[in-house]
Amino acid sequence: GQNIDQPTEMTATEGAIVQINCTYQTSGFNGLFWYQQHAGEAPTFLSYNVLDGLEEKGRFSSFLSRSKGYSYLLLKELQMKDSASYLCAFSNTGKLIFGQGTTLQVKP
Amino acid sequence: DAGVIQSPRHEVTEMGQEVTLRCKPISGHDYLFWYRQTMMRGLELLIYFNNNVPIDDSGMPEDRFSAKMPNASFSTLKIQPSEPRDSAVYFCASSTSGRADTQYFGPGTRLTVL
DSSP states (O other): OOEEEOOSEEEEETTOOEEEEEEEEOSOOOEEEEEEEOTTSOOEEEEEEOSSEEEEETTEEEEEETTTTEEEEEEOSOOGGGOEEEEEEEEETTEEEEOOOEEEEEEO | OOOOEEEOSEEEEOTTOOEEEEEEOOTTOOEEEEEEEETTTEEEEEEEEETTEEEEOTTOOSTTEEEEEEETTEEEEEESSOOGGGOEEEEEEEEOGGGTTSOEEOOOEEEEEO
16 A cells, blocks of 8 residues: 655754655655645645755755655744744555645754 | 646536546646545556556446547546545646656545535
């Protein structure tokens, strides 16, 4: 079957670093995606990993280990505007299967 | 370039009524996806189209839900009859053939069925 799991909530301090983990199980895999969703808004694309390793994009980095079915999103130099929900999703035959999302609260 | 356009943005209706949600994808995108998001179930794929043809509708909850894409620039999701448990935010997303997995989402329609 297919399954994807991530923590429900996290809290971090402005200026700090936070890592949001995601584990998944699937028979078909074409890539791992991270989306950001602010309250009341649509999800927006953050990052995409298809090969093992770290992809860095400014303050955000994403890591993938296909053998372990594991990914994480690393947010550095946290800002108040980073308070949002972060959705992990894997791709299978053109479809995205989303996790429940991790709500990150950044505190001053 | 305009993004994905959805209408209406908010819809409040009574149980038993027909509801039609509309979506205009980004010009040139040939994949269109309909999602539903609730607190309980998160973001779920309902159906997706490629070149106006439905490819996978396994996420459509039941026969009360139907979706059409009569041309490359328009799609509808219809619920008839609506029920309170259909209350959710419905998102439409589109993507290009080469990057079918990188989807651009519309602003969503918040549906409340009383």
